[in-house]
Amino acid sequence: MISKLSVSCTTFNILAPIYKRLSEKDQSCRESQYRGYWLSRNERIIDRLLGDRSSIICLQEVWMGNEELVDMYEKRLGDAGYISFKLPRTNNRGDGLLTAVRRDCFTIIDYREMLFNDLGDRVAQLLRVESVVPLWQGCSSSINVQIIIVNTHLLFPHDASLCIVRLQQVYKILQSIETYQKENDLSPIPIILCGDWNGSKRGQVYKFLISQGFVSSYDAAHHYTDSDADCHRWVSHRNHHGNICGVDFIWLLNPNNSRKPLRTSWKESAFAIIKVNNLSQTLRLRTEKVLHKGISLTICSLLFQYLLQAASLSEENAFAFLKADSPGDYITYPGFCQALHQLGLTGHRDGLIPEDAKDLWTEADIDGNGMVDHEEFQQRIWCPSPTWSEHPQESIELGTEWGSNTAKPVALGFSVKDAVLFPPEVEEGMWPENYSLSDHAPLTVVFSPVNLSFSPQSF
Template sequence: MVVASGSGVANLNLRKGKVGSSYNNVMKGGDNSDSECCSSSSMVEVERNPSCISFTTFNILAPIYKRIDPKNQSRRESDSRSSWLSRNQSILNSLLAESSSIMCLQEFWVGNEELVHMYEERLGDAGYHLFKLARTNNRGDGLLTAIHKEYLSVVNYQELFLNDFGDRVAQLLHVQSIGPVLQNQMGTLHQEFLIVNTHLLFPHDSSLCIVRLHQVHQILQYVELFQRENRLKPMPIILCGDWNGSKRGHVYKFLRSQGFVSSYDSANQYTDSYADSHKQWVSHRNHRGNICGVDFIWLCNPNQPRKPLKTSWAEAVFSILKYQLRKASLSEDDAFTFLKGDNCGDAVTYFNFYEALRRVKLVDVPNGLCFQQFQDLWNQADVDGNGVIDLEEFKQKIWNSTCPEPMLESFSDCMEDANTATEHEAIGFKVKNAMLFPREAERGHWPENYSLSDHARLTAVFSPAKMRCYGSQNYS
């Protein structure tokens, strides 16, 4: 077990896991609700190219969390074996009908041996290697990642423990295609990529924005560490899971600034302007009855320009600070005055800045920023390094700053080239298709007769693409 350095909100531990475990015997799903869980136009029918790789992410709603009596919130599905058994058999039927190359499940009930055994048997018999990981502090649920061994092999597997407020975890896998996907002058090329399966904290209130942002930051830090320590060549990174946040949130914008694209939005050409005039897709009806889009399969190709991670993180925190100030109905001038505090001058001092962040509950609170994180923020805001933040620096770094699209510091000037093979050639992915089930979720509706989970199932199909990368990725 390796303890992460430089952690703040969370101390993230990393543990190596066993690669490759197969299971035998079949347990048939004794359930008659296949019509509900199996789409008539699954991704299997949409895309049959053998070089393509399909990913499914699905929060399957652990029975220990599924409420079954509106009048008695303490009653859960876990109290009724017949209920959770039938529903999970249907879930397995739907997953096996989809038969994706990789399945990433969240809220997998690791605390129930019978359910775990059922998934191991049915998915194992269908040809999948299974990797499961429980959340810390015996929460009862966790993650399950299944890799189809006929098409893919797992080179390395590691478990990430955030040890944070929500006891969150993540799985990191280095995967390679069994067969070649492309050919160049040097011979055949195999697809390699990194995949992460995770489930972020639910935003019970705005004070947890910083915790959720830090969870993603920690995961990306470890992906970069993993790439460095294993001296990996440039390859795609795929992040799957329940992110518990929408396209309007800080986490979404942070990942965009790191070069990631949402596969569903990319495949269906969703943009912010489109969402403004059309009903946006959804993937979750939460315990409050609200419907929202929170499940993502993120893709970052090896030729994608990326900001330094520390820079993107600071911009995201400044975005949270601005949100808190505007939430208090402060104008630009009022916000600057708030940051100045009792300072009579025309600048924000180090002490004033700390006190302002304390008042908006970003520091000096449980799960808030640690000293080093605050120091990094200060260094970003004090552009000229003179020990204070003047009005122009405030406007540039906080008030008018955004967490923008990938860009700016493009330290790998890349382009696609299908004919020229160089030592900088890499194989990335193109998003071929993406689909939500139930299909009504794509139109912003949640069907009342859908009962597999409180989440929709998201599947995306990627095809390999040659890419030329000049220089190396920046890891900071």
């Protein structure tokens, strides 16, 4: 029988006082300047967290630059039976992450830190925990389940070029998890990713994680899909521009979920971002040319809207942009690299490194002749096929131990029992004006243990 015990997890960007603006007119006026304000708000945040008493708490934007605030979180959570781990962002950015785990639910087996000095000064925490009591009890055995938990906060996409940085951050997290499992010769165990992903269900990070077998817990609980109709059903953030969107996720990966090879998924997502940036660049250049000809801004705006509507007809323009000064009807590697630079995807510390650009080029140049013709462009860059050839050496064989050729059945995973956002209005896609805890809504998910045992031959 399966134990009636469940596992709950809360993720919450608590909005660091150094970022909380108190006046629209004076952007320099921040909550961090007024101790009474930030102290009261964070006390209320902790009250709510302790009221929920989730098994796992993942916080982002904790004001690491203020010892009093950090000590308050550690003491109050510690007194309530939690063990906590804190991690400031690199280069003294002022905020960071805090992950707390209830001692009566889990013991900590390992804790690792991921420092993205080269990727937007972001960080991530990895914890491997084991349940204190068995979550699975059979006739002759019981299992204390292990879980990998990751807490992170991705870069805010201030412009389109930073979308590739966020994709790189997620790729680095998944690569680190994969390496960690291999180094420790772990059998596949459930993985829970928590945090502020600074991107919606429409973005490539969401699609990348889906391709890796992860499930958005809130969407699963409410039977939402990634369709346009479901994209705006819930929100979790009102950003500094006043826009509301859903960016806070708790992702679940069960050991038996099918996955594409990691690098294959990354390439597909990267090319999709290049395609979007390519269109944006083409439209911007066209608009600039119109302005240079002295046409009014009103007409220019109308033209821009028209070009957006006609974006599906811009494949030839995109090919010409990548082709650059090539004498023939094909794209060369120097021209490809030049286009990546013009799109803002390379040439800065947070962009693609030369090895990444070369990897993308190799994938696009199907026949390996050093040139990408229009057919290869159309197949690999413009409309990449979801069934690219997968490299066997990158594959993860389901139901087997890492570093072992002997198949063993997976014993336990989780199903999403419930998922709740607070305040309740955000579940209807609205942001209440009287909500003052943060500019994010806390998300709490309850997981139930399920038997995932299977015969490897069934796959």
